[in-house]
Amino acid sequence: MTNPILPGFHPDPSICRVGGTYYVATSTFEWFPGVEINASEDLQNWRLVSRPLDRASLLDMRGEPDSCGVWAPCLSYADGLFWLVYTDVKRYNGNYKDTHNYVTTAPSIEGPWSEPVYLNSSGFDASIFHDDDGRKWHVNMDWDYRGQLPGRSFFGGIVLQEYDHDARRLVGPIKRIFTRTKKDCTEGPHIFKRDGWYYLTLAEGGTGYNHVVTYARSRNIDGPYEVGDKSYLITAADAPDEPLQRTGHGQYIEAPDGTFWHTFLCSRPLPGTRRSPLGRETAIAQVEWTDDGWLTLDKARYDVATDGFADDDVVYAFGAKLHPDFQWLRTPEPERLFDTTAHEGHLRLIGRESIGSLYESALVARRQTGWRYSAECALDCDPRDYKTQAGLTAYYNSTQFHYLHVSRDDDGRRVLGIQSCAGAWPDGHVSLPLGEGYPIPDGPVELGVDVDLTVLQFRWRIAGGTWAPIGPKLDASALSDEGGRGEHACFTGAFVGMAAQDNSGTAWTADFSRFAYKNRKEERNDG
The missing domain is CATH 2.115.10.20 (Glycosyl hydrolase domain; family 43)
Known part of the structure; x- marks a missing residue:
């Protein structure tokens, strides 16, 4: 056994x-x-x-x-x-x-x-x-x-x-x-x-x-x-x-x-x-x-399994039903968070409250099952402003997450931003490692994340292009039972998935056409 x-x-x-x-x-x-x-x-x-x-x-x-x-x-x-x-x-x-x-x-x-x-x-x-x-x-x-x-x-x-x-x-x-x-x-x-x-x-x-x-x-x-x-x-x-x-x-x-x-x-x-x-x-x-x-x-x-490895390698295509590997947070009304039929072959997230909300957060994610993993998503969205965001998140709870997202800055440029909340309990304040954001062109984009034990690195590319790292290396271990309030107060585990939010309250949407997850035995090396 x-x-x-x-x-x-x-x-x-x-x-x-x-x-x-x-x-x-x-x-x-x-x-x-x-x-x-x-x-x-x-x-x-x-x-x-x-x-x-x-x-x-x-x-x-x-x-x-x-x-x-x-x-x-x-x-x-x-x-x-x-x-x-x-x-x-x-x-x-x-x-x-x-x-x-x-x-x-x-x-x-x-x-x-x-x-x-x-x-x-x-x-x-x-x-x-x-x-x-x-x-x-x-x-x-x-x-x-x-x-x-x-x-x-x-x-x-x-x-x-x-x-x-x-x-x-x-x-x-x-x-x-x-x-x-x-x-x-x-x-x-x-x-x-x-x-x-x-x-x-x-x-x-x-x-x-x-x-x-x-x-x-x-x-x-x-x-x-x-x-x-x-x-x-x-x-x-x-x-x-x-x-x-x-x-x-x-x-x-x-x-x-x-x-x-x-x-x-x-x-x-x-x-x-x-x-x-x-x-x-x-x-x-x-x-x-x-x-x-x-x-x-x-x-x-x-x-x-002392190496923290589990055989888990899945590429998810989106159809009429959400794959059972995925879950969302708190609400019994998922139709307010996502739609699997509005855009064939896509998961449409409906921006609601912030990624740290305790009520309605459009976050669809699956479990991290290994110490080392890579995850990717393909995203098509047209943010209106900095209050409309969508992207890829490594998530533990409302005060423990790292979030790479597409948004727009005050000059209307589409940008990549990172929000990092590494165990900021109880206030939930985030750091912004990319500041106002990194400018990227319009069109479909792919976002990725690689976790190697305690280190998390985001990456990105224009659809079909070459991957490039984005932002600093972040603390993956903060997304743990012991990384926030402590072992006797945090009871879940790390997830990785897709998120969208619209803090202006207009239910802006973002479409995801692909999500992939793979556990790795060794540290990622792009050589």
Whole structure:
């Protein structure tokens, strides 16, 4: 098994099996559509099969802060249905989180997904356990806004309540079934049952370099749950030289051949740094049961792609539907951001708010999946002034991005400009490395970007011409979990894609005819 099995931004993996097919659901935070589900028959080779939260009734994240939105989904299968539990987080700063938990079901992984059932808002990382007696139990971490008081934690433990699917609501008493170990930050609960024991899977230590997967068990669904001598199943907290860092938050699964597996999230920091532009990725490891009924992990049983390389080489042509590799930010109304039919063979972006907007930003992008990559786009646009811009962006969030764009200066000349916002949290101020801009002729233009570990270099050419670098070398590592607010506050991963904006509010448009992405094993050399 070679890890990560899902390279690039794929955190909080929840796994289930239906027959011979495995499904993993991962968090998408502010990226729309919400929740990504990949499928595999061998646990190694995966394919995207669904992003279920694709309409306003299921998810609307307009106005939500960076790294809020969809946290830690739980995917399960029971009663002939797929069950997806998810949290929509509306706030990050301060003592409150404003977390709303929902469940939706579907007869097939492709849908149709039902209208959501609201569950509660007491915390995040919600899941449902289907017991063998037919009852269903909802668990989530409990957020305590009084967490700064002595003896308390914002992570107030794990709470359990029964779910009545016929009544479409939680019923009965709420019971706190677990508090925390010394690692604290207790979250990510999942329950499964084996040999008469209820096992409680937890993520603790915060989703940074002290992250762990913790196990507790009980003879009763509502506890008390006790941890064993080897309660921390997966962690790299005491192994700073391990290629996979920040390991934690996963779920157990049994294979038809009698083997046992465990998903977990991880990151691969760039060499010599503690910065992870690929974000938190999904990995899997084989586990075993001890004679006394606890899980153990043998790290020797899996390999790691230590060179940060994943085979990913795609040239995208635009048709009637957007390729599923691409996502956009926050809004369930993509028709206001882009049009796939207005200009045949083109993706038309409709300029809206700024590239850093938390409401409507015409930005269509895909994940960075390797430490070294090249991306290119072909663009035809006629900017009106400096408020109308379109181009290519390497993007992490609203305060972490580099953006090469076509615009016009005050003299009406078409120019290339660069906006760089390298972790300027919380103010989001940008630097302008090209000043007023670099003059270019009218007509179609191609824009490119090359990333080599920590270095990002933009390039450009007139369509069909010779590539030339543009602007200074920029810090690619700033587009990482650790490059802004830090590992415990930034939860996504770097993307690269196309953007357009019209800060005068007239919905100016720009047409893209091609986008290409390729991971590289070696540093780019144009010789």
